[in-house]
Amino acid sequence: MRVRERFIIWSALLGVAFWSIQLVPIHFRYQAIIGFALLTYLSSALVLRHTISWRHWLLFLPIPAIYSLIIGAFYFLLPTNLWSLIILLVLFATGMYALFLSGNILTISSQGKTIQLARAAHNILTYMSLLISLLGVQIIFSFHWPFYLNFAAVLLLHWPLILSIAWTVNLDEKLSLELTTLSFFSSLVVAEVALALSFLPLANWHIALLVMAVFYLVTGIIQVFLNRQLQYRGQSVSEYYYLMALVVILFIVFFPGK
Numbered sequence: 001m002r003v004r005e006r007f008i009i010w011s012a013l014l015g016v017a018f019w020s021i022q023l024v025p026i027h028f029r030y031q032a033i034i035g036f037a038l039l040t041y042l043s044s045a046l047v048l049r050h051t052i053s054w055r056h057w058l059l060f061l062p063i064p065a066i067y068s069l070i071i072g073a074f075y076f077l078l079p080t081n082l083w084s085l086i087i088l089l090v091l092f093a094t095g096m097y098a099l100f101l102s103g104n105i106l107t108i109s110s111q112g113k114t115i116q117l118a119r120a121a122h123n124i125l126t127y128m129s130l131l132i133s134l135l136g137v138q139i140i141f142s143f144h145w146p147f148y149l150n151f152a153a154v155l156l157l158h159w160p161l162i163l164s165i166a167w168t169v170n171l172d173e174k175l176s177l178e179l180t181t182l183s184f185f186s187s188l189v190v191a192e193v194a195l196a197l198s199f200l201p202l203a204n205w206h207i208a209l210l211v212m213a214v215f216y217l218v219t220g221i222i223q224v225f226l227n228r229q230l231q232y233r234g235q236s237v238s239e240y241y242y243l244m245a246l247v248v249i250l251f252i253v254f255f256p257g258k
Contacts, residue, residue, distance in 0.1 A: 007100040010047045014040060014068070015093040021072060022085065033072040040096075041065035047100055051107040055175050059167045060106065062160045064099045067128065068092070070136045077142060095131070098124050110171040122168045126219065129161040133215045137194065137208040147198035155191035158215060162186050165219050169226040182225075186218045206250075213247045 017036060024032040044064040045052065052061070071092045078084040102121035109118040140153045163183035172179070193214045197207045220240045 003104060004101070006047060007097050007104075010043060011093045011096040011100065014043060014096055015089050018068070018072060018092055019085070019089060022075075029076070033069060036072055037065045037069035040068040044100070044103070048103055048107060051104055051111075053107075053111075056103075056107050056110075058175065059164055060103050063125065063128070063132075063164050064096060064103070066136075066157070066160065067095060067099065067132055070132050070139065071095070073139050074135045077139065095128060099128060102128075106168055106171065118171070122165075125168060126165055129165055129219075130212055130216060132161060133158065134208050134212045137211045138204050140194075141198075141204040141207050147195055150198045151191050151195040154194040154211065155187055158190045159184055159187040161215075162190075162219055162222065166222050166226060169223050182222065186222055189218055190215050210247060210251060213243065213250070217243050217247065 017039060021029065021032045021036055041061055041064065044061050045057065048056070048061075071088060075085070075088055078088065102124040105117050105121035106125070109121075136157045137154060140150055140157070145153070163180065166179055166183050166186075167175075190211060194207070194211050197210060202210075217240055220243075224240075
């Protein structure tokens, strides 16, 4: 069986498992979603067993699990009809296939093998992480938790995302202390922004968009820094300055006290 065919089959099987969550009684849904995330984690390890090593269990495999957790929880925020379920199923299966494909490329590249699609796989992982951030923050703020729980949840959500993206920049063979620390403090910045927004009467989608923009800004600067291309006059950083200005404008536009 070809690699891509195996990815398609497993994505479809996980899609069926996602659909089966809707058959679970409502008071067991949260447990079912957590179990589904664990199932996705183990399934991802099984699908990529020929290319992953021990470090990939920490650097990549959490991303498909978090993705399934977020998609499963996000379904509760949608209208309960057949079309919503179909659209989310297609989104989930397509996203899982993209993660399997990019994970296969990245794990092979991290073993010292040169693959031309490594840059494309890195971009796919970044786009999927942005989607996870957007939907995840929307879910977190929909619970109307206290500000400190919002802070903790956003931190726990973004730390593995930033760590995975940072790892794909150079695809180091070892998980260095520098990479781990840099990822943690970067996720701390994102969580602090979410903490500040918790005190403002903004719509959840506005908060999610602003946090996602900060997340993209932070990860972009990390990638430039790890590539050793950080120059004040360089084009690599200037685009993030523009994004920062856009985030400020969005905040002013949506600020309730304007």
